[in-house]
């Protein structure tokens with residue numbers, strides 16, 4: 001074995017030999033020699049790995065060189081086009097963190113393009129002709145929509161939680177109910193963020209029940225803040241209780257300690273028509289007594305990645321003065337999208353302009369029509385797939401509305417030629433990649449999260465699957 005593989009290895013040409021070839025010279029003239037040397041090394045490593053896994057493989061030298069040249073071109077192409085690209089989300093998870101959470105609507109996209117490709121008044125006060133602040137841009141809209149005196153925007157909600165704790169509780173204690181010591185996906189763990197913020201955690205109550213008296217007993221002269229955290233992607237049900245915000249707020253006020261609620265999602269729409277249990281509205285949390293709330297810009301709000309902090313102007317002012325505010329500041333492109341999204345809410349056009357809201361509200365009857373029509377079009381094509389429209393369920397995702405779903409219609413695909421797992425992989429490798437749900441024997445495409453503009457491409461991809 002060892003002898004065979006070493007003779008096979010000897011056939012692999014030297015790096016220089018490939019780098020000096022005419023094909024490589026063409027690449028060098030378009031890029032640089034060190035880059036092409038780097039690409040050649042990667043390609044040759046790949047060949048070596050392939051031979052190691054298959055030591056008896058006999059490749060005549062000219063064929064091997066052709067393969068290497070082809071691989072070099074492929075490798076170059078893979079570096080010359082962006083790795084971040086559009087995918088078709090057919091999973092039915094509306095807020096899919098792995099797939100970029102909230103897509104941006106047309107109005108926000110136009111605003112984004114305008115701001116991205118021009119200079120803007122990001123930090124310039126056009127009225128006074130002098131330096132301005134970027135964070136007042138969305139702040140004014142947030143204060144109006146949430147009916148509160150202060151608001152600011154940072155990079156994301158994890159940053160918002162961190163910045164609040166660091167600004168208001170560094171060196172002191174923060175009370176949290178044991179039932180709210182959560183980890184949400186993507187390594188956001190409340191106790192870890194708290195420790196890094198320089199505040200000390202003081203747990204109160206138990207996992208399922210925390211009483212007002214638990215908070216009362218938890219207070220000491222070192223208590224700086226009480227944090228409530230929306231459990232987001234899980235639900236404790238049964239024998240549970242926690243004090244109302246009003247009760248907790250009265251207790252906090254009597255000790256002059258701010259009450260902060262991390263809402264996670266920050267839902268501004270009514271989910272009643274969808275028969276989904278309501279998510280706490282930030283405006284309601286504030287009116288019921290939270291001094292500050294924070295939430296994500298790209299979860300149920302449906303805007304850009306951002307962390308929104310809103311509530312008392314005194315606390316917001318203090319947070320703004322923290323030097324870390326500068327380190328966690330929001331990017332202008334995210335701000336452009338967020339502002340457009342908030343205007344959509346203010347002008348009650350969210351269902352038209354915010355894709356996440358549109359998808360949540362999408363009627364199952366219309367989804368059925370689309371599924372039937374796609375299934376009929378595919379059945380008329382010569383393909384090894386059988387396609388059926390079936391009923392199913394979509395989820396909102398993004399750590400909101402756990403264990404609840406929206407009725408939907410799915411395209412259920414089976415192939416006479418390959419397994420469901422193989423079919424799912426082929427769809428994932430198509431252009432654009434189509435991400436589907438894998439059932440045991442079938443591949444399911446949920447049309448709720450597929451933009452209708454992509455239906456035609458979906459038909460092309462499905463009918464072209466070998």
Ligand SMILES: *Cc1c(COP(=O)(O)O)cnc(C)c1O
Nearest residue numbers: 156157158230232263264296399
């Ligand atoms: C999602 C979530 C966060 C983190 O928000 P990002 O915007 O992803 O940083 C923090 N807290 C809760 C409760 C969440 O659900």
